[in-house]
Amino acid sequence: MPQSVQAIHARWVIPVEPTNTVLDHHTVVIEDSQLAAIVPTAQWQSSGAHVEEISLPEHALIPGLVNAHTHAAMSLFRGMADDRPLMDWLENHIWPAEARAINREFVRDGTRLAAAEMLLGGTTCFNDMYFFGDEAASAAIEAGIRAVIGMIVIGFPSAWAADVDEYFRKGQAVHDKFRDHPLITSAFAPHAPYTVDDHALRRIATLAEELDLPVHMHVQETKDEVERAIAVSGVRPLRRLQGLGLVTPRLLGVHMTCLDDDELDLLAHSGATVVHCPESNLKLASGFCPVAKLLARGVNVACGTDGAASNNDLDMLGEIRTASLLAKGVAGDPCALPAAQALRMATYNGAQALGLERSIGSLEVGKQADMVAIDLGELRARPVYDPVSQIIYSSHRDQVSQVWVGGRRVVRDRQLVTLDLADVRAATDDWAERIRQA
Amino acid sequence: MPQSVQAIHARWVIPVEPTNTVLDHHTVVIEDSQLAAIVPTAQWQSSGAHVEEISLPEHALIPGLVNAHTHAAMSLFRGMADDRPLMDWLENHIWPAEARAINREFVRDGTRLAAAEMLLGGTTCFNDMYFFGDEAASAAIEAGIRAVIGMIVIGFPSAWAADVDEYFRKGQAVHDKFRDHPLITSAFAPHAPYTVDDHALRRIATLAEELDLPVHMHVQETKDEVERAIAVSGVRPLRRLQGLGLVTPRLLGVHMTCLDDDELDLLAHSGATVVHCPESNLKLASGFCPVAKLLARGVNVACGTDGAASNNDLDMLGEIRTASLLAKGVAGDPCALPAAQALRMATYNGAQALGLERSIGSLEVGKQADMVAIDLGELRARPVYDPVSQIIYSSHRDQVSQVWVGGRRVVRDRQLVTLDLADVRAATDDWAERIRQA
Numbered sequence: 031m032p033q034s035v036q037a038i039h040a041r042w043v044i045p046v047e048p049t050n051t052v053l054d055h056h057t058v059v060i061e062d063s064q065l066a067a068i069v070p071t072a073q074w075q076s077s078g079a080h081v082e083e084i085s086l087p088e089h090a091l092i093p094g095l096v097n098a099h100t101h102a103a104m105s106l107f108r109g110m111a112d113d114r115p116l117m118d119w120l121e122n123h124i125w126p127a128e129a130r131a132i133n134r135e136f137v138r139d140g141t142r143l144a145a146a147e148m149l150l151g152g153t154t155c156f157n158d159m160y161f162f163g164d165e166a167a168s169a170a171i172e173a174g175i176r177a178v179i180g181m182i183v184i185g186f187p188s189a190w191a192a193d194v195d196e197y198f199r200k201g202q203a204v205h206d207k208f209r210d211h212p213l214i215t216s217a218f219a220p221h222a223p224y225t226v227d228d229h230a231l232r233r234i235a236t237l238a239e240e241l242d243l244p245v246h247m248h249v250q251e252t253k254d255e256v257e258r259a260i261a262v263s264g265v266r267p268l269r270r271l272q273g274l275g276l277v278t279p280r281l282l283g284v285h286m287t288c289l290d291d292d293e294l295d296l297l298a299h300s301g302a303t304v305v306h307c308p309e310s311n312l313k314l315a316s317g318f319c320p321v322a323k324l325l326a327r328g329v330n331v332a333c334g335t336d337g338a339a340s341n342n343d344l345d346m347l348g349e350i351r352t353a354s355l356l357a358k359g360v361a362g363d364p365c366a367l368p369a370a371q372a373l374r375m376a377t378y379n380g381a382q383a384l385g386l387e388r389s390i391g392s393l394e395v396g397k398q399a400d401m402v403a404i405d406l407g408e409l410r411a412r413p414v415y416d417p418v419s420q421i422i423y424s425s426h427r428d429q430v431s432q433v434w435v436g437g438r439r440v441v442r443d444r445q446l447v448t449l450d451l452a453d454v455r456a457a458t459d460d461w462a463e464r465i466r467q468a
Numbered sequence: 469m470p471q472s473v474q475a476i477h478a479r480w481v482i483p484v485e486p487t488n489t490v491l492d493h494h495t496v497v498i499e500d501s502q503l504a505a506i507v508p509t510a511q512w513q514s515s516g517a518h519v520e521e522i523s524l525p526e527h528a529l530i531p532g533l534v535n536a537h538t539h540a541a542m543s544l545f546r547g548m549a550d551d552r553p554l555m556d557w558l559e560n561h562i563w564p565a566e567a568r569a570i571n572r573e574f575v576r577d578g579t580r581l582a583a584a585e586m587l588l589g590g591t592t593c594f595n596d597m598y599f600f601g602d603e604a605a606s607a608a609i610e611a612g613i614r615a616v617i618g619m620i621v622i623g624f625p626s627a628w629a630a631d632v633d634e635y636f637r638k639g640q641a642v643h644d645k646f647r648d649h650p651l652i653t654s655a656f657a658p659h660a661p662y663t664v665d666d667h668a669l670r671r672i673a674t675l676a677e678e679l680d681l682p683v684h685m686h687v688q689e690t691k692d693e694v695e696r697a698i699a700v701s702g703v704r705p706l707r708r709l710q711g712l713g714l715v716t717p718r719l720l721g722v723h724m725t726c727l728d729d730d731e732l733d734l735l736a737h738s739g740a741t742v743v744h745c746p747e748s749n750l751k752l753a754s755g756f757c758p759v760a761k762l763l764a765r766g767v768n769v770a771c772g773t774d775g776a777a778s779n780n781d782l783d784m785l786g787e788i789r790t791a792s793l794l795a796k797g798v799a800g801d802p803c804a805l806p807a808a809q810a811l812r813m814a815t816y817n818g819a820q821a822l823g824l825e826r827s828i829g830s831l832e833v834g835k836q837a838d839m840v841a842i843d844l845g846e847l848r849a850r851p852v853y854d855p856v857s858q859i860i861y862s863s864h865r866d867q868v869s870q871v872w873v874g875g876r877r878v879v880r881d882r883q884l885v886t887l888d889l890a891d892v893r894a895a896t897d898d899w900a901e902r903i904r905q906a
Contacts, residue, residue, distance in 0.1 A: 109854055112854070113803055115801075115803060147847060150847075311797065312793035312794060312796055312797040315800050315801050315802040317797075341861070342857070345848075356750060359749065359755075361753065363753050364553055364554055364557070364753045368551035369551060409585060409588075409892060410585045412546075412893055413896050414900070415546075415549075416547055416548075416550070419550045419780070420547050420780075423550060423779070423780040424546060424781050426786075426864055426865075426866065428866040451847055454847060458850045459850060462852070
């Protein structure tokens with residue numbers, strides 16, 4: 031007997047798998063942490079008085095959104111240095127601020143801020159790359175959000191680790207510590223081809239196989255990065271990673287704006303994932319990821335917000351709207367990345383990239399109940415000819431009314447029940463004051 | 469003595485003119501319909517008990533947003549036919565639906581829906597191009613929003629007019645009817661170079677001078693349009709309009725994705741306005757307007773949402789965020805269209821395009837009090853290093869808490885006080901049912 035049963039009666043259920051399916055007037059039954067049934071509401075019968083019934087007569091239920099690339103704690107830098115050239119932004123603002131500010135408390139407070147924003151916007155899982163992964167994991171658990179904690183490796187010292195060996199040691203200690211927590215998994219997170227050497231990358235390739243983990247890495251974010259790599263090593267970064275055994279289904283290559291046809295084929299044959307971050311790519315003028323071409327070749331494309339310092343929000347609904355619009359513009363084809371495919375990119379494809387597609391990413395019986403209710407009753411979402419179109423093209427995260435993670439309803443009637451938002455806000459403003467004065 | 473005085477104490481006032489100005493802890497005084505004073509709150513003294521004081525301790529006040537191109541009533545087609553090739557969309561969905569649906573009631577109900585959405589999102593003035601302009605004007609007056617009503621001219625019969633002469637006659641009757649209303653002005657609105665002949669365009673050029681009115685027209689929306697025009701007439705559309713005397717400061721050329729260098733110079737020398745509609749251009753894969761190049765040459769660039777059938781919202785805050793991000797991507801320059809310039813595009817530049825810059829478009833004493841309060845106290849807008857950055861890159865229209873048009877507070881604490889939203893919604897859903905079954 032389950033300890034808790036919820037029956038959610040929804041106007042629409044959009045399971046994502048199978049694709050292109052919209053169920054009218056269906057009831058989703060959650061038993062403990064799992065999806066136990068999806069049935070027409072007219073056929074639903076309560077199993078008893080202990081069942082909590084939730085009526086959502088104007089809402090669509092979708093799988094929880096998966097943010098496949100972010101640096102959560104950087105939300106504390108949101109809006110600190112916009113509209114600047116990339117290297118000025120990095121060298122004169124972001125890196126010095128990081129050097130001054132980052133410590134355990136920064137990552138705890140920044141990740142709490144990010145987790146609150148993400149949950150309220152329908153994101154139920156995020157793939158993080160930052161320092162002090164144990165603090166990020168603890169903040170995620172406190173907030174009730176699923177997280178993939180990156181074991182960051184970078185060829186520079188930081189407040190977190192003095193050298194590559196220490197990055198490995200500390201990352202794996204975090205992995206071991208949270209190994210059995212239902213909300214936390216791990217990924218290797220080598221920062222980028224230009225900041226991690228071959229020796230460390232080979233070690234990651236071996237360990238990722240041994241531990242059965244994804245590898246999360248910025249790759250070919252800009253044309254400039256590719257040209258510098260060729261000047262230094264004679265080879266494009268993705269080919270170098272291939273030579274090191276890293277271009278496999280485990281790889282999440284983030285950004286990938288600069289890809290030639292051979293690389294498109296390589297990605298397709300290898301089964302690697304491209305994590306598309308359209309708003310960061312636009313804001314930093316990094317280039318245009320060829321999303322329609324990747325999808326046409328069958329590449330798994332997931333979607334991420336990047337950090338709030340270069341976006342400047344962690345809004346996955348907004349991100350896939352931008353992705354869908356931009357894909358059409360870049361491909362010159364108004365049929366590119368249609369609404370249903372954009373929704374899949376932000377759910378199932380992200381789960382698959384993270385090796386979590388057996389437990390999340392779609393509303394299927396037996397999976398974890400990571401689920402979001404979107405209110406399509408508001409005037410600006412009316413009329414509703416097609417609920418999937420309305421979700422992608424007309425809806426915004428403030429229409430997210432309910433959010434479940436592993437069966438727990440963490441957002442109720444647009445209120446986050448897990449964190450004290452006044453506390454989060456106070457800590458956020460304190461950090462801004464310190465950073466401003468530093 | 470003014471009949472009504474409001475004193476709004478705000479955390480920030482962003483007047484747009486002068487540019488790059490952020491006033492901390494200032495009070496804006498509205499007397500009747502006008503901005504009467506902007507003073508530091510510490511120096512403000514009440515003129516008596518009749519003053520309504522409004523405290524906005526975490527808010528930024530900005531000028532009301534000007535939506536410089538829309539087809540308001542088309543909101544009833546929102547999401548009806550997405551992800552389709554342009555000609556399939558137009559010929560098999562939009563035009564047949566218009567042929568079946570459009571009448572006086574459609575324009576009244578659709579414009580009420582659009583006006584409600586726009587006001588709640590901080591848009592206080594819209595430049596409309598559609599049929600039954602008298603209904604659109606009446607709906608705008610009812611909603612309390614400022615509108616520029618397009619006297620549409622198109623070389624096809626419609627439910628509104630049988631031929632070009634009737635379009636002229638009816639358009640000018642609308643102009644005459646609302647001439648003295650403080651919320652309504654008029655513009656000539658020839659649909660596009662390919663749907664209006666030289667004779668009608670010459671007539672518009674003459675009448676626009678006589679009546680001192682703007683000319684609002686789709687121009688060079690796609691490369692295909694330009695190539696077809698060359699095939700038919702041997703000349704690019706903008707050059708043809710120049711020959712007809714239409715490329716003047718009165719012109720609002722909408723879309724303009726396809727521009728060569730000579731045309732960039734022509735626009736700069738002529739003083740014409742380009743109305744940039746980035747989300748519509750992306751969604752229909754129309755091409756990329758060269759916004760950074762236009763601004764570098766000093767062209768007045770305004771911003772519009774286009775209709776909700778191709779966007780699919782009327783969200784000007786979202787539109788200028790997209791405009792700013794896309795301008796950087798297209799220019800390959802993260803400094804292109806910085807936040808303050810994007811805000812100016814959606815306010816002052818729009819007012820200037822419409823010949824309204826002496827009365828709206830900035831918060832200056834003596835202008836009409838068209839003003840919007842944006843709540844920057846919410847977690848997802850924190851921290852606040854730079855309020856202008858937060859408005860453009862991190863804020864969304866649901867943070868709009870108060871909206872004034874001509875001194876009247878039409879949105880109070882996020883509620884529209886002028887229309888019954890349940891009525892608007894019921895009419896909207898009725899239309900969708902009729903259109904779906906037609």
